[in-house]
Amino acid sequence: MNVLQALFFPPEQPGGVSSMVPYVQERFVRMGWGMELFSIPKRVRGKGAGSFEFATFDWRRYAGVPIVDRYMQILKDYEWWTKLRVKGSYDVIHAHHPVAALVMKKLFPDTPVLMTVHSSFEKELLLNGRIEEGGPEEQFLTSLYGELEHQVDRLMTVSEAFKTYMSAYVKHPERILVIRNGFDEKRFKPMAHENEVPQLITMCRLVPAKGLDILLRACAELKRRELPFMLHIIGDGPMREELEELAKTLGVYDDIVFYGYMLHPEEFMPFFDVFVLPSRAEAFGNVFAEAALCWLALVGTDVGGISEQIDHGVNGLLVPVNDAGALADALEQVVVDPSFRYELSRAAYEKAKSTYSLNRVIRQLKRLYVGAAELGD
Template sequence: MMKILQALFFPPEQPGGVSSMVPYINQKFQAMGWDMELFSLPKRIRGKGTEHHEFATFDWTQYSGRPVVDKYMQTLRDYLWFARMRLRNASYDLIHAHHPIAALVMRRLFPDTPVLMTVHSSYERELVLNGRIEDQGPEHRFLTSLYRELEHQTNMIITVSHSFKSYIAQYVDRPEDIRVIMNGFDPNRFKPVENVNDVPQIVTLCRLVPAKGLDVLLQALSIVKKRGHAFVLHLIGDGPIRKELEEMAIRLGIYDETIFYGYMLHPEELMPFFDLFVLPSRAEAFGNVFAEAALCRLALVGTDVGGIAEQIESGVNGLLVPVDDVHALADAIEKMLTDGEFRLRMAHAAYERAKEKSSIARVIGDLEEVYLSYRASYI
């Protein structure tokens, strides 16, 4: 059987997203008899790398001197420094990277080994939405140039939604070659329960950054409260705008209805006891948390954007609203809170769809097909 390296950026013990999904993939393949291991950059490794790095498709030095670019390049050097030391005597039949830095470093260290790259999210869009870089500015151009570099340096680009494939297409030469494999989750992690609370319990789970649209959520809930509806909002996660959100909740008169949990290691253990999951993101490549909430059998309300719209069919297994539309979000939440039969129907439909479409078994099958297509390279 093939020997495969799954190259992460964040350590696998990090909660959420890629860092929680890939270890499950690794375990499933190992249980099937595959020789597979994980690699990531420890959080303590900072400022160690000194090797010069050049890209094949663009000159990154034209963007140097800007904090985002300089930090990105230093992180690449750090990853290269650690990987060169840690993987000095290693050999693999295939490498599957889950971050651009991991893919570029692995190509440099293993030039004769097939390297696949799954692009899970758009760092540049997150930075723009969070107000850290300017749209179409130099940092944005640097980060979007990496897509063509990845196309040049890897054997295959995979991404997690058709929407995100369309986004990447504008930055590469052969968009038709991009493969879409939507994320999947181990259903054993989730323990849905039949649960209806006297006061509807709303939950959202994300990093507290502007890109997640939590300001829109709080404004919408203030409208819902003014319409006379009771609720409790459970806001799980932490981030740089937590204090701003707390102050906003006070100003809008919904602080008493809002619980700020901060960081939580295993939120899926708590989520089944809520009634409704809401996250009005301004952008999502896939939106793992919607699939996870669905597997907890929660009703879903999200924005009609990116991978969210590929998981929710509005009125069938949840509700979709336009990005930044406070009143539409308030109306959707009100519908879910006041029509218990509709909410339960949406929750069960979301659960059934997630079991079918977001199964880890489906992901394993898709990846196995891709991996085996490279067997000829080492037979």
């Protein structure tokens, strides 16, 4: 069996897909399968020409909108790069981005193409204040779900919550398969430790959608309550300078460490006590499972895939979105009570180990690939 994993971003790019797909490849290759990773380099921009059409809607009604025009050019660029670089034949193509899926199906119509939707570009743009709700950008991007349903041989996503979200934009939502992400336990080295001052850690791209402004306000409230803590922020992005200024304004800059991007944060994470991320939306939230596998207590918002991972009060704590006071209350519980924190972290580890195993993902994908290849013959 020969499988192509079609990504958009290169596999070394930080993010949920990159934290899983290379390990999937490693496992399948070890089993004797052929599996390659394909992506488009950042330098390939503006190379594609010609036209790209959709079967389920006319994109020209949105022409002239910068984000739409850029998306259409990216489709052409990906097609140009694929024609240039992909020379072999494959039994199955598994795409992890709408651009990859649509291009692969266009160029290899007789090859089964499976598509996993990992996140929502339109929700990210909305939450980051770059587009308006109901605007042409959102209409165009949500129309792509119906196009994917029409074009690919199997449509998948990573959580029941995101399946529900996609259901509004497809004809047969019951056919969407949920395969939750999985992680190689060997990457994680949890260790027992005692920190005199509770160490909080968060890891994400520094954009409005991740809610770090709310986290800083919650930390300011912890300080007002005279509760000891240190917050470690791993990640980079356009909000970094704004967040640093907010931390200074709130009087918590000296209680926070901004690290920037880190290549292997799982090697660093086991030394901390609590993972916290108050996202405003999250299709799955890989980083919560990764933190759980490092024996950290979890605190997150009651949205999307986060609420599927955290059973409130059992293996972590859930708070409403945009509620700094509720987040401060939750953090206080895990800061002041080491025994409770320990119970949450061990329960989080057990759930992540049993539910988000890479072995489970490999079994599910193997069945899918074999079935798709047989139907494609």
